[in-house]
Amino acid sequence: MHRFLITLAAAGLNLLCVSSISLAADTPVERGAYLMNAVAACGNCHTPFGPQGPDMSKALSGRLMEDNAVWTVYASNITPDMETGIGGWSDAEIVRAIREGVRPDGSVIGPPMPIGLYRGMSDADAMALVAYLRSLPAVKNETPASVYRVPVPPSWGPPVGHVAAPDPADAVAYGGYLAGPVAHCVECHSSPGATGAPDVVNALGGGGLKFQGPWGESVAPNLTPLGLADWTDAEIATAVRSGVAKDGRKLLPPMGYGYYAHMSDSDMAAIIAYLRSLPEK
Ligand code: HEC
Ligand code: HEC
Known part of the structure; x- marks a missing residue:
C-alpha cells in the first residue's frame, strides 16, 4: 500500500513538473513577447x-x-518612453487604445491599425502585450501626427468589455482567433470592399489588398480553399514562416514573415485548420 502511494506520488510529481514548466512559459510577459514577436507583429x-x-x-x-x-x-x-512613447499610460489605457482605438486624451487612433479586428483580442492576450511593452527599453523618438486626406472613423465602436479567447483545443476556432484579432491575416487577405478598405465579411475571399513600396507592387492572394487548393499544409507553413512560395519564389513585403518565423507549430497548424475550414470564395 505504502509503496503504491509513493509510486503514485512520484508520478504525480512528474506530472506537476511538466505542467508547471508549460505554465512557467506562459507568464504574461512571456506570452506577450511570443505574441508580439511571432503572431501579432505590431x-x-x-x-x-x-x-x-x-x-x-x-x-x-x-x-x-x-x-x-x-x-x-x-x-x-x-515604447515606455515618458515623453514620446506611452510610458505615462495605465495598463487599462493601453488596452483601450489597442482594442477600442481611443487614446487617454479621447482622440481616435486612425487606420491602418486594424482596430476593428483587435476588438476581438482576449483580455488576457491584450494584457500580455501590455506587460511585454512595459518590459521594453524606452526609446526617445518623436513621431509627428498622421495626416488623413480621407474621412477616418469617428469611433471604432462601443466599449469592448470582456473577451475570452477560444479554447486552443478547438483548432479551427482558435486559428480563426489568431488569423483575425491577433495576427490580422484577414485584414490584408480580404477583398477590398466598396470603400477600398478590406471587407472582412468577405474574409480571405477573392484575393486581398494591393501594396505599393520600394519592392514594386504585391497583392495578398486568396487564402480560402479555392486559393490554396494545390498547397499542402507544409507549403502554407513555409510561405508564412519563411516567406517562400510553393514555386520557390521569395514572397514580397509587407507580410511580416520575419515575425511569423517564430510562430509555434500548434498555432501555425490552427491557422491552417481555420483556412481549410473557410467556404471557397
Ligand atoms: C497596420 C499597421 C499597424 C499595426 C499592425 C499596429 N499598429 Fe498600432 N498604430 C498604427 C498607426 C498608423 C498608429 C497611429 C494612427 C494615428 O496617427 O492616428 C498606431 C497607433 C497605436 C497606438 C497609439 C499610440 C499613441 O501614442 O497615439 C498604440 C498604443 C498602438 N498603435 C499599439 C499597437 C499594438 C500593441 C499593436 C499590435 C497588437 C499595433 N499597434 C499594431 C499602425 C499599426
Ligand atoms: C500586411 C499584410 C499581410 C498580412 C498581415 C498577412 N499577409 Fe499573407 N501575404 C501578403 C501579401 C502582399 C502576399 C503576397 C506576396 C507576394 O506575392 O510576393 C502574401 C502571401 C501569403 C501567402 C502565399 C500565398 C500565395 O498564393 O502565394 C500565404 C500562405 C499567406 N500570405 C498567409 C498569411 C497568413 C496565414 C497570415 C497571418 C498569420 C498573413 N498571410 C498575414 C500580405 C499579408
Missing part, C-alpha cells in the same frame, strides 16, 4: 526601418509608415 508597422530592414535596436519606437495621396501615416512610438 512591429511590422511600429518598428523603424534601417538600411537592413527593421531596426530592432529601436523596436516599436514608431516610423513613417505610408505617405501617399490618401494619407501620411506615422505609426506611433509605443
